[in-house]
Amino acid sequence: MNAAADGGRTAGAGAGGGFIELDRVEKVFAVRRRTGLLRSERREVRAVDALSFTVARGEMVGYIGPNGAGKSTTVKMLTGILTPSGGRLRVAGIDPARERTRLAQRIGVVFGQRTTLWWDLPLIDSYRLMHRMYRIPRARYRENLDRCVELLELGDLLDVPVRQLSLGQRMRGDIAAALLHDPEVLYLDEPTIGLDVVSKARVREFLRDLNAERGTTVLLTTHDLQDIEQVCSRVMVIDHGRLVYDGPLAGLHEAGGSERVLVVDLERELPPIEAPPARVVRVEGPRQWLAFPAAQSAAPLVARIAAEHPLVDLSVREPDIEAVIARMYAATAPVTPP
Numbered sequence: 406m407n408a409a410a411d412g413g414r415t416a417g418a419g420a421g422g423g424f425i426e427l428d429r430v431e432k433v434f435a436v437r438r439r440t441g442l443l444r445s446e447r448r449e450v451r452a453v454d455a456l457s458f459t460v461a462r463g464e465m466v467g468y469i470g471p472n473g474a475g476k477s478t479t480v481k482m483l484t485g486i487l488t489p490s491g492g493r494l495r496v497a498g499i500d501p502a503r504e505r506t507r508l509a510q511r512i513g514v515v516f517g518q519r520t521t522l523w524w525d526l527p528l529i530d531s532y533r534l535m536h537r538m539y540r541i542p543r544a545r546y547r548e549n550l551d552r553c554v555e556l557l558e559l560g561d562l563l564d565v566p567v568r569q570l571s572l573g574q575r576m577r578g579d580i581a582a583a584l585l586h587d588p589e590v591l592y593l594d595e596p597t598i599g600l601d602v603v604s605k606a607r608v609r610e611f612l613r614d615l616n617a618e619r620g621t622t623v624l625l626t627t628h629d630l631q632d633i634e635q636v637c638s639r640v641m642v643i644d645h646g647r648l649v650y651d652g653p654l655a656g657l658h659e660a661g662g663s664e665r666v667l668v669v670d671l672e673r674e675l676p677p678i679e680a681p682p683a684r685v686v687r688v689e690g691p692r693q694w695l696a697f698p699a700a701q702s703a704a705p706l707v708a709r710i711a712a713e714h715p716l717v718d719l720s721v722r723e724p725d726i727e728a729v730i731a732r733m734y735a736a737t738a739p740v741t742p743p
């Protein structure tokens with residue numbers, strides 16, 4: 406399982422070391438569980454376990470894993486909200502837990518399921534408050550705001566109270582808020598959750614542009630593998646607090662032999678389509694489902710089917726992250742840290 410074998414320590418490291426560096430980082434929570442009327446038992450939850458990886462400046466990395474794997478705990482340690490129980494962690498050379506305020510000037514955070522905006526205020530008032538809170542120089546604030554308003558198409562929304570925005574509009578508003586102070590690194594936690602296809606595409610395109618123009622380092626937590634495919638060149642998989650894969654997304658699909666499904670609507674009922682290595686896994690009237698290796702592009706398969714069959718419509722279904730990870734486990738034993 407390639408780079409994870411050395412704890413991901415070398416992957417993506419820049420000449421002068423990584424921009425984000427974790428060396429055997431741990432986070433243990435003490436939890437109390439009630440065992441009787443007056444009795445409770447103390448238990449430890451190892452949310453992050455000897456986690457080591459390096460992210461170079463300007464990298465866009467997906468950070469995925471099943472529920473409870475330790476993703477949020479990692480991001481909270483990277484922002485200084487939580488202090489590690491052990492190990493060494495640095496972001497831009499700063500120890501987040503010790504210098505949280507100084508680090509805040511250099512990082513941006515977006516939580517898909519929570520907003521950092523003031524609910525009852527028009528969007529622009531939240532930005533004005535952040536301008537003061539972060540003490541952003543006026544010219545820089547204006548420049549960043551203008552750019553975000555243009556690229557995220559916020560012009561008509563600036564005077565709308567946040568509670569009246571749709572989920573997609575609010576998410577674009579939150580992304581702009583995280584970028585007003587020009588952070589060098591952006592942590593995004595489920596930035597496309599609940600968004601429609603067009604809004605998702607807009608957010609992904611914006612992140613790619615941001616990275617190309619400013620070299621912003623991006624760490625993206627998501628359950629949507631298309632976010633990773635379209636934004637990140639590298640993906641890290643965490644499970645039970647440990648890094649179990651670090652490399653390209655295609656490699657993750659290969660490790661588990663995962664498949665995508667092409668759903669094809671034909672003009673009429675026809676015999677199962679023959680287009681190896683894709684294979685028909687289901688037929689319902691004029692609709693057919695073809696499974697094909699997820700590491701391969703769908704384009705040649707689509708072109709071939711379109712050329713040989715009376716095609717009306719088609720769509721591609723991605724494998725879900727839990728299934729990919731489960732298959733990866735089935736195919737190879739997870740890395741056990743030394």
Ligand SMILES: Nc1ncnc2c1ncn2[C@@H]1O[C@H](COP(=O)(O)OP(=O)(O)OP(=O)(O)O)[C@@H](O)[C@H]1O
Pocket residue numbers: 434435436450451452470471472473474475476477478479
């Ligand atoms: N404050 C806390 N106190 C006790 N246990 C915690 C605390 N925060 C997280 N945990 C536990 O640590 C483990 C990792 O949780 P974490 O929220 O980091 O997972 P996650 O990968 O972000 O999951 P999800 O995808 O569901 O958000 C879980 O077992 C969780 O119950």
